[in-house]
Every structure is written in structure tokens, then in C-alpha cells.
Amino acid sequence: MSKRGGLAQVIQHHWREAVPDDRLAHLIKDASRGLGRALQMRLAEHGVSFGHWTFLRILWNGDGIAQRALSDLAGVMEPTTFSAVKAMEKLGYVERRQKPGDRKQVFIHLTPLGQSLKDKLVPLAEEVNAIAIDGLDEREIATMRKALLAMIDNLARDEEQAAGDNRRIPSTREVAGRLSGAQLSRK
Amino acid sequence: MSKRGGLAQVIQHHWREAVPDDRLAHLIKDASRGLGRALQMRLAEHGVSFGHWTFLRILWNGDGIAQRALSDLAGVMEPTTFSAVKAMEKLGYVERRQKPGDRKQVFIHLTPLGQSLKDKLVPLAEEVNAIAIDGLDEREIATMRKALLAMIDNLARDEEQAAGDNRRIPSTREVAGRLSGAQLSRK
DNA sequence: GCCATATACTTAGATGGCTAAGCATATTTG
DNA sequence: CAAATATGCTTAGCCATCTAAGTATATGGC
Structure with a gap:
């Protein structure tokens, strides 16, 4: 409060010095939210939600995996995956299939539509990254x-x-x- | 898939090398969620939700500010603040007051109960920070x-x-x- | 002084994440 | 083999956050 030298400087000072301890967590949270918003804005222009991106990324890297494995790879709990996958199924991005002889696991496969999103969306994430680390x-x-x-x-x-x-x-x-x-x- | 050398090593390799670009964002997000969960676990033992912590922290540092200002300081949108403040009011942590001659702004004041949480909760955040940066x-x-x-x-x-x-x-x-x-x- | 605009709070409804609990199916083990 | 346990998916419901839109109140320009 009442420091000299302009807003940017004040904020810099605040984050770097005045704030020693637990607020590293806040910096990280803010950065995370900033990154999220930046990507979300861009994905939205292509009609893709941020939540779906998480799972699509993994599936582009190898689909046909069980729902449970998808949860692990995404680092979220099963119900989160469940509803996202259901939604993406409705959008026609993925299919849920079972293998004969296994009535427990559900395997998630990309449709051609889901597959085709990769070329459009990946550059958006790269752009955000480039902006962030400039x-x-x-x-x-x-x-x-x-x-x-x-x-x-x-x-x-x-x-x-x-x-x-x-x-x-x-x-x-x-x-x-x-x-x-x-x-x-x-x- | 099918890497040699133990889980920790695999993960290390994965994050450090195999993942050049946009996944810095994922690292940040994971760190943020990890910090969040660690604090949340501890706050829960004192009956305080993670969402309320955000606002309490700011109020401990100076209460009696307008709801809007509180939003800005917390870095969230007004509706988020609104519902959190309403909930905290119901819990008896804060009071919402108006000043004569201003029927727009609502100023948020800590109750003694809200004030008293500080001594219990701040150490939890410090503990999480210490663990994280070990x-x-x-x-x-x-x-x-x-x-x-x-x-x-x-x-x-x-x-x-x-x-x-x-x-x-x-x-x-x-x-x-x-x-x-x-x-x-x-x- | 009045009207247009901006501001502050509120409401409604969506999203993405979680935990808890249920159900069905595999797997292990006495 | 049968019973106990573990696993995988689903359902239900909560929380924190957002956007969009509504309402009330201040403020500033003509």
C-alpha cells in the first residue's frame, strides 16, 4: 500500500517479497487458472469444452483403453470420467465398447470425428503455451x-x-x- | 507402456523429457490440485471448506471491505463471492453490513468467530507449504x-x-x- | 435536474471436479 | 467349488467456479 513506482512494480514486489510462505500456492493456482482460461477461450471457438480436452488428449495418444485407465491417465476420479465420456459419446467423439468375455470393463474408442479434432485443437494448446512462457x-x-x-x-x-x-x-x-x-x- | 526401472523413475522420465510443450500446463494444474487437496484435507478436520479459506484469508488481512473488492482480491467473479459470503454468514463467520448513504455496496465484516479461526487455520497452510517445498x-x-x-x-x-x-x-x-x-x- | 451509463449485488443455470454408496462382475482363497 | 474380497462402472448429490442476465442504485454529461 502506498508504494512508489507503478502498478506492475507493486504487484511484482508483492508477489516476490511480501509474500513468503503459503502464497506460493496462490501463484500456482492463479497460473493454472490463467492457463485454463486461455485454452478454454480457444477451445470454445471450436465448440469443445475444456473438460473434454483432457480426455481427448489422452485418447489421441492411444484409444481403446478402459474407462478406468482413462481416469488414471487423466488424474481424475471415475465419476468425472464417466460423465465426460458419456457427454462425448453423445457428441459423437467417442464410442464405448465391451470385449466378449469381459462384462466389466468398458473400452473407449475415438470416432473419426473425435480423431479429427486433434489437428484443430492441439495447435491451440501449443499457442497458449507459447504465450504463457514468452x-x-x-x-x-x-x-x-x-x-x-x-x-x-x-x-x-x-x-x-x-x-x-x-x-x-x-x-x-x-x-x-x-x-x-x-x-x-x-x- | 512397458518401461523398465520402477514407477518413480518412469514418471520422472515422462514429465521431464517426453513432454515438451503444452504439458507444462498439466504440471501446474496437478501441482495446484495437489496443494488444494492437501489443504482441503486439513481444513476439513476443522470444519472449514476450501472455498471459505480463500475469503477468510483476505478478511483476516483487513475486513470491512466491499463484496466487490473481496472478489477482486480473491480473484474470483462476483457470484462466487456472493454465495461463499452468504454461506459464511450462515455459519456465523462474517456479517454483511451497509453504510448509511450507500445502498449499493455491502461490506463484509468478520465476527469474533470468523476472526478466531485465523490462529487455527493459518498454520495448516504453512504446513502444507512446508511439505510441498521440502x-x-x-x-x-x-x-x-x-x-x-x-x-x-x-x-x-x-x-x-x-x-x-x-x-x-x-x-x-x-x-x-x-x-x-x-x-x-x-x- | 434528468437521462444514460456504469456499478454492485443478486439470481439462474452450466461445468467440472469430488465423495459416498450401489451394483455387477471377476478373482482369490479356504 | 463357494464364499469373501476386489474391481469397474454407475448413480446421487455436493462444492467451487463460471457466464449470462436481472435489479437496484450511483454518477456524469447535457
Whole structure:
């Protein structure tokens, strides 16, 4: 309050110095929301919702996976996937199929329409990324990436432990899925 | 699929190398959700919802501000603030008052109960922060902070421009509020 | 001083995420 | 093999957030 030197400077000072501790979380949240909004705006122009993007991205990288696996890769809970997939099925982006001899799992397949979105949408995400990191150098980005990864890992271990404390041994699926949200299928 | 060398290593490899571009956004989102869940778990033990925390934090730092100002400081839209404040009023954390001669603005004041939460809840956020940044050194955190700040700024400018393209000159309030979501009251 | 515009709050309704709980089907094990 | 347990999908319902649109009140320009 009542610092000298213009708005930008005040904000810079505020975030960098006046705010030592827990507000790193706020910075991260704000960045995340900024990125989300930027992509959302662009996707909306193509009639695709932000929520669907998450799942399409994974399916473009290999469809025909079970709904459960899709949840893990997306880093969200099953009900989230369930409703998104249902909605995308209605939009004609995906099909839900079962394999003979397995009446539990539902496998998600892209339709040609769903497949075709890739070429339109991927550049939008790349554009957002380019805008966001403008002016940052390689080294800074690498450091940020490393730091974020470490934080995700730290928090996943905390969460894992908290869950274990209260209840039971969390399944591998749970722990791994919780770990970071979106990575390759392991095992 | 079918990588060698243990889960942690696979994930590390995945995030650090296999994923060059837009997935920085995913890292940030995952970190944000991890931080959110960690805090939420702890707040829940004290009967406070994550949403309320956002607003309480600001009010502890100076209550009696207008609902609109509270929105700006929290970096959320008015309806979000509206419902949160209504809920907190019902819980007895805050009161909504008006000033004579102004029938538009509603000023939000902490009750003693709302005030008293500060001592219980702030340490929880500090704990989460400490867990999250465990193992990171000063320099890394400073770099991340700087990079995030730059990204927020880049994205805010993008958004500002997109809005300007379509409609009208966004008010100062809007632009500044959008800039990062939670900072000091300036001017 | 009045009318146009801007501002502040509210309402309504959508979205994306979650937890809890249910049901059906596989899998394991005594 | 049968019973117990685990797994995968679904349903129901909550929470935090948003946009769009409505209402009431201030404010500024003519």
C-alpha cells in the first residue's frame, strides 16, 4: 500500500517479497487458472469444452483403453470420467465398447470425428503455451518443471500417508494415480 | 507402456523429457490440485471448506471491505463471492453490513468467530507449504516464483487483449483483478 | 435536474471436479 | 467349488467456479 513506482512494480514486489510462505500456492493456482482460461477461450471457438480436452488428449495418444485407465491417465476420479465420456459419446467423439468375455470393463474408442479434432485443437494448446512462457528462458522453465515435479511428488506422498493413516493400504492404482495425475500407463 | 526401472523413475522420465510443450500446463494444474487437496484435507478436520479459506484469508488481512473488492482480491467473479459470503454468514463467520448513504455496496465484516479461526487455520497452510517445498532450495523456489509470475502476467495480457478485441475497453478493475487474482489493494 | 451509463449485488443455470454408496462382475482363497 | 474380497462402472448429490442476465442504485454529461 502506498508504494512508489507503478502498478506492475507493486504487484511484482508483492508477489516476490511480501509474500513468503503459503502464497506460493496462490501463484500456482492463479497460473493454472490463467492457463485454463486461455485454452478454454480457444477451445470454445471450436465448440469443445475444456473438460473434454483432457480426455481427448489422452485418447489421441492411444484409444481403446478402459474407462478406468482413462481416469488414471487423466488424474481424475471415475465419476468425472464417466460423465465426460458419456457427454462425448453423445457428441459423437467417442464410442464405448465391451470385449466378449469381459462384462466389466468398458473400452473407449475415438470416432473419426473425435480423431479429427486433434489437428484443430492441439495447435491451440501449443499457442497458449507459447504465450504463457514468452520471455522465459530454457533454464528457468527447466527449473520450474523440476520444482513442480518435486512438489507434486511431495504432496502425493503426504496424501498417500494420510490415507494410509486412516484406513487401509491404498491400492497401487490409487497411489500411483494420485501421484501426478496424467502420465503413461505403467506396469 | 512397458518401461523398465520402477514407477518413480518412469514418471520422472515422462514429465521431464517426453513432454515438451503444452504439458507444462498439466504440471501446474496437478501441482495446484495437489496443494488444494492437501489443504482441503486439513481444513476439513476443522470444519472449514476450501472455498471459505480463500475469503477468510483476505478478511483476516483487513475486513470491512466491499463484496466487490473481496472478489477482486480473491480473484474470483462476483457470484462466487456472493454465495461463499452468504454461506459464511450462515455459519456465523462474517456479517454483511451497509453504510448509511450507500445502498449499493455491502461490506463484509468478520465476527469474533470468523476472526478466531485465523490462529487455527493459518498454520495448516504453512504446513502444507512446508511439505510441498521440502527438498527444494531457495534459488529454485525463487526461479519458480518469478516464472509463474511472468506466466500469469503474459496470460493476463493475452486475456485482456482478447476481451478488448471483442467488446470494449476493460475497466482497470477488471484488468488488474485478472492480473493475478490475489494481491494488495492498490491505488 | 434528468437521462444514460456504469456499478454492485443478486439470481439462474452450466461445468467440472469430488465423495459416498450401489451394483455387477471377476478373482482369490479356504 | 463357494464364499469373501476386489474391481469397474454407475448413480446421487455436493462444492467451487463460471457466464449470462436481472435489479437496484450511483454518477456524469447535457
